[in-house]
Amino acid sequence: MKKLLISVFLVAVPVALLAQTTAKAQNKAARAPASRVEIKTTATQMASGIMAAETALTPAELAIAQRVYHGKLPCELGAFVTLTADPKSPGYFDVQTKNQKFRMFPVETSTGAIRLEDPQGGAVWLQLANKSMLMNQKLGKRLADECMSPDQAAMAELLIKNPAPSVLDAPVVAATK
Template identity: 65%
Template structure:
């Protein structure tokens, strides 16, 4: 009987050893699987995005304009550009549709202007033009302020939009009124003949 039990134990020993070694790799394999499951969960929490503000576009525009302002502040203006800056009408200018655009010179950087209105803010500097019109630009944002004798307008060249039109300082309003009262000759109007010219045609 003892011999039978001893023989049985000897035969079962390899099976027990194999069973133990068989469970060890499974346990080891199970541990990395558990780690693999928990890591993505931790990453998902870390990547959680904040709530998007309704003014996100305005904040982004302000950040872009601030960066453009920093770059523009480093650029020195030429004497011609500084001369243009002296001709810019400053203050709050009423525009069409009840809009208002405010131009304020930068006291720290001569020649630069802060141009503000509803939903926009730009830092602009003068640019020399071939027509002689006063032109301010915020090249980073693509914004352009054009000042003519009778009105000013704000354009966004990147968006292809006219953001404000018919903006007038008191001086521009006077010129616009004079143009209404005394309009110049139209393109299709016949030229006015002088006495000498009419005599020459006879």
């Protein structure tokens, strides 16, 4: 009896495994796209979804984008940086120097400085009250410095005439009566 049970078991196990393998193959065939057109359509839809998710900015980032100076900004040594807002993707900017172009989006900072980044190109645009600069983080160098819009030039002039107190100066204590 034992030998009969072992024989039946030895025959049944491979048959069961073969049936499972055949069922899995049929299931895969049923799920597989029927043509290259369907594969391409699915890939295009997935890529569009990924791009839409990447282009979606938070309300805080969109608020930062509203404060970015646009146009052709003169920089030191006769250089120029051109910032152009992308009309199709609000909050995104094309930043161009003489021989380089970057696609940037705003990033929140703890200091209140306006920061635009292009992670692929490794570029960062920093906009302060009195100047802006374009840096390449990958290379560790500035591509353009002392770039100024008319508002920034006015602020730079004001800071020359009335410099802000240094953080190293002793605090001024108000006199009490």
